[in-house]
Amino acid sequence: MTRALALHLGVLRAALRRMFASKLGGLLNILVIGIALSLPAGMYALLQNAQGLVAQLSGTPQISLFLATDAQADDIDALRKQLAAHPAVHGAEFVARERALEQLKQSTGLADVIVGLEKNPLPDAFVVSPKQGNAQALDILRGELAQLPGVELAQLDSAWAYKLEALLEFGHLAVLILAVLLSLALVAVTFNTIRLQILTQRDEIEVSRLIGATDGFIRRPFLYFGAMQGLLGGIMAWAIVTASLLLLNRPLGELSQLYASQFVLHPLSFGDSLSLLLFSLYLGWLGAWLSVARHLSQIEPR
Amino acid sequence: MISFTQVHKRYPGGYEALKGISFDIAEGEMVFLTGHSGAGKSTLLKLIAAIERPNSGSVLVNSQNVGALSGGALPYLRRNLGIIFQDHKLLFDRSVFDNVLLPLQICGFDHRESGKRVRAALDKVGLLKREKTNPIALSGGERQRLCIARAIVNRPAILLADEPTGNLDAAYAQEIMAIFKSFHQVGVTLLISTHDVSVLQDSGVRRLTLKEGVLQ
Numbered sequence: 001m002t003r004a005l006a007l008h009l010g011v012l013r014a015a016l017r018r019m020f021a022s023k024l025g026g027l028l029n030i031l032v033i034g035i036a037l038s039l040p041a042g043m044y045a046l047l048q049n050a051q052g053l054v055a056q057l058s059g060t061p062q063i064s065l066f067l068a069t070d071a072q073a074d075d076i077d078a079l080r081k082q083l084a085a086h087p088a089v090h091g092a093e094f095v096a097r098e099r100a101l102e103q104l105k106q107s108t109g110l111a112d113v114i115v116g117l118e119k120n121p122l123p124d125a126f127v128v129s130p131k132q133g134n135a136q137a138l139d140i141l142r143g144e145l146a147q148l149p150g151v152e153l154a155q156l157d158s159a160w161a162y163k164l165e166a167l168l169e170f171g172h173l174a175v176l177i178l179a180v181l182l183s184l185a186l187v188a189v190t191f192n193t194i195r196l197q198i199l200t201q202r203d204e205i206e207v208s209r210l211i212g213a214t215d216g217f218i219r220r221p222f223l224y225f226g227a228m229q230g231l232l233g234g235i236m237a238w239a240i241v242t243a244s245l246l247l248l249n250r251p252l253g254e255l256s257q258l259y260a261s262q263f264v265l266h267p268l269s270f271g272d273s274l275s276l277l278l279f280s281l282y283l284g285w286l287g288a289w290l291s292v293a294r295h296l297s298q299i300e301p302r
Numbered sequence: 303m304i305s306f307t308q309v310h311k312r313y314p315g316g317y318e319a320l321k322g323i324s325f326d327i328a329e330g331e332m333v334f335l336t337g338h339s340g341a342g343k344s345t346l347l348k349l350i351a352a353i354e355r356p357n358s359g360s361v362l363v364n365s366q367n368v369g370a371l372s373g374g375a376l377p378y379l380r381r382n383l384g385i386i387f388q389d390h391k392l393l394f395d396r397s398v399f400d401n402v403l404l405p406l407q408i409c410g411f412d413h414r415e416s417g418k419r420v421r422a423a424l425d426k427v428g429l430l431k432r433e434k435t436n437p438i439a440l441s442g443g444e445r446q447r448l449c450i451a452r453a454i455v456n457r458p459a460i461l462l463a464d465e466p467t468g469n470l471d472a473a474y475a476q477e478i479m480a481i482f483k484s485f486h487q488v489g490v491t492l493l494i495s496t497h498d499v500s501v502l503q504d505s506g507v508r509r510l511t512l513k514e515g516v517l518q
Contacts, residue, residue, distance in 0.1 A: 006413070203391070203393060207404070208404065208408060210353065212381035212383075212405070212456075214408075217377075
C-alpha cells in the first residue's frame with residue numbers, strides 16, 4: 001500500500017517537474033485556464049452577493065398601510081382592531097408619524113432638510129406582517145387591506161425584490177451557459193497540451209512499451225499533469241475572483257454609503273471555492289484522459 | 303524456452319519475411335542467429351517479443367503462445383525478456399543511470415532497491431563511472447553496453463540481441479561477446495542475431511542460419 005502510494009507520488013512529482021520545466025508555457029496555460037474559469041466564477045460570486053442582498057431586504061415580506069395625514073386616534077384604534085381580527089394577518093405594528101420622522105432623520109442624513117420643514121409630511125402607518133409569504137397571497141391581502149376604512153395606501157414592500165429575484169434567476173442561467181462553454185474550452189486546452197506532450201515524448205512512450213510498460217503506467221503521468229494543470233488553473237481563477245471582489249469593495253463601500261446602507265461583497269464561500277477547485281481538477285483530468293485515449297493508441301512500437 | 307512451429311510472417315504489401323520456420327531453444331541455451339541483412343533475423347526476434355505477430359504457425363515463449371496474447375498481457379511477457387535493440391532506442395533526455403532505471407520504474411521497484419540494481423548492471427558492462435553522463439556523449443560501443451545494461455537490469459530469463467556488434471570494431475565486438483558469455487554462464491537463455499560471422503568462429507555455440515526467410 002505504501003509502495004503503491006510512493007509510486008503515485010513519484011509520478012505526481014515527475015508531472016509537476018515537467019510542468020515547471022517549461023516555465024512560460026506552463027504558466028501561460030494555467031493563466032488561460034484561470035481567466036476562463038474566473039469569468040463564470042466571478043459572475044457567480046456577484047450573483048450570490050446580489051441574492052444575499054435581496055434576501056436581506058425581502059426576508060420578511062411586509063405590507064405598509066399609510067393612513068390619511070388627518071387620521072384621528074379613534075380611526076387608528078378601529079383599524080388596529082380590524083387588523084388583529086384579520087385571518088391572514090400575523091401581526092401589525094403601528095408607526096406613529098413622529099417616530100417615522102425621527103427614523104428618517106437618523107438613518108438618511110437628511111436631518112438638515114427635515115429640520116427646515118414646517119410640519120411633519122409623513123402619515124401614520126401600520127406595518128403588517130402577513131402569515132403567508134408567497135407573492136400571490138400577498139397581492140390578494142394587499143388588495144383587501146387597501147379597502148379598509150382609513151387606509152389611504154397599501155404598499156407591498158418587497159414587490160421590487162421579487163422582480164429582482166426573477167432577474168437573478170435569469171443571471172444564473174447566463175452564468176451556467178458561460179460556465180459550460182468555458183469548461184469546454186478548458187478541456188480543449190488540456191487536450192491540446194497533452195497532445196503536444198505525447199508527441200514530444202514519443203520515444204519514451206515507445207521504449208516504455210517495448211520494455212513492458214502497461215497502458216496504465218504510460219497514461220498516468222499525462223493524467224496527473226492534466227489534473228494538476230486544471231487544479232492550478234482553478235486556484236488561479238479563485239485568486240482572480242477573490243482579488244477582484246476585494247478590489248471592488250472599496251469603491252462599492254463609498255457608493256453604498258451614499259445610499260445610507262452598508263453593503264460589502266463577500267468572497268466565494270468555502271464550499272463554492274472547494275467546488276471550483278475540484279471541478280477544474282476534474283476538467284483537466286478529463287481533457288488529459290480524452291487526449292491520451294485518442295493519441296496513445298497511435299504510437300505503436302516498430 | 304522458445305519454440306517456433308511452422309511460422310510464417312508476411313508484411314503488408316506482400317513481402318514474405320519468414321517462410322515456415324521451426325526450431326526450439328532450451329532453457330539456458332545460447333544461440334546465434336546468422337544470415338545476411340534482410341534474411342529475416344530482426345523479424346524473428348520481433349515475433350518473440352510480440353512486436354510483430356505471425357500470420358500462421360505458433361511462437362511459444364515459456365510455453366505461452368505469444369502470437370495469441372491479448373494486449374493487456376503483453377507488458378508482462380516483455381518484462382521477462384531483455385531486448386537489445388539494433389537502433390539502441392536510448393533516451394537522450396535523461397542520464398545513463400535513468401535510462402537503465404526505466405525498466406525498474408515500469409515494474410514498480412522500490413526506490414532504494416532499484417538504485418542498487420542499476421549500479422550493479424552498469425558495473426557489469428563497465429559504465430559505472432559514467433552514470434551521470436547523457437548517452438549522447440557516449441561512443442558507439444558504450445551505447446551498446448548501455449543498451450545491454452538496460453536489458454539485464456530486470457534480470458530477465460531470456461535475452462534477445464539484434465545485431466549487438468553491428469557497427470563495432472573487432473575489439474569492442476569481442477568485449478560484448480564476452481559479456482554475453484558471462485550471462486550464459488549464470489543460466490540466462492540468449493538469442494543473438496548477427497550478420498558478422500567472424501565473431502563466432504572460436505565459439506562452439508549453436509547457430510541458426512536464415513536465408514531469405516528459411517532456416518538452413
